[in-house]
Amino acid sequence: MTEQIERPLRLWLELARITMPLYRRMDKRFRSEFGQSLVRFDVLSQLARFDGGLTVSALASHLLASTSGNISTLLDRMTAEGLIVRQYDQSDRRRTLVNLTDKGRELFDSMVHAHALWSREAFENVDAGEQAELVDVLNQLRKRM
Numbered sequence: 001m002t003e004q005i006e007r008p009l010r011l012w013l014e015l016a017r018i019t020m021p022l023y024r025r026m027d028k029r030f031r032s033e034f035g036q037s038l039v040r041f042d043v044l045s046q047l048a049r050f051d052g053g054l055t056v057s058a059l060a061s062h063l064l065a066s067t068s069g070n071i072s073t074l075l076d077r078m079t080a081e082g083l084i085v086r087q088y089d090q091s092d093r094r095r096t097l098v099n100l101t102d103k104g105r106e107l108f109d110s111m112v113h114a115h116a117l118w119s120r121e122a123f124e125n126v127d128a129g130e131q132a133e134l135v136d137v138l139n140q141l142r143k144r145m
Contacts, residue, residue: 022122023065029118034111039065040078041115044100044108047084053097055089083107 001009027038034041046062047054054062060071075098078084083104089095100108123131 025122026115026118029114030111033114034107036107036111039063039074040083041108041111043074043078044083044104044111047098047100048105048108048112053087053099055095055097056086059098078104 023038030036030038030041042064043059046059056071056075063071075084075086079086082101084098085101086096086098089097126134
């Protein structure tokens with residue numbers, strides 16, 4: 001295999017090797033501490049960032065790890081639990097907006113602090129300069145892709 005082929009493959013493998021264990025660790029902690037998955041935290045996080053709500057398709061496009069195939073079921077369950085509400089867009093009744101409820105906002109607020117602490121723990125062996133460097137490199141990579 002040529003280096004031209006091998007280097008990107010090695011990069012992909014290293015990213016997968018670090019991402020999947022981190023994802024599983026965070027998901028496990030969210031489930032044990034809050035009874036919620038990392039995907040649900042991501043939904044709450046995205047909705048917290050966008051006042052006025054998001055359409056289902058816009059929400060799905062912002063999520064880290066969800067597909068359009070499972071987003072409706074996920075939102076149905078979160079609606080039933082009182083974490084989110086879906087309403088028709090007043091400017092275009094063909095569109096449905098998803099918003100946080102007060103209960104969803106309270107849950108997110110407690111989860112976000114725990115997430116910050118767990119993230120700090122996960123990277124405690126990586127010094128601040130290296131963390132900043134990694135963030136910059138990964139941001140550049142994401143923008144190019």
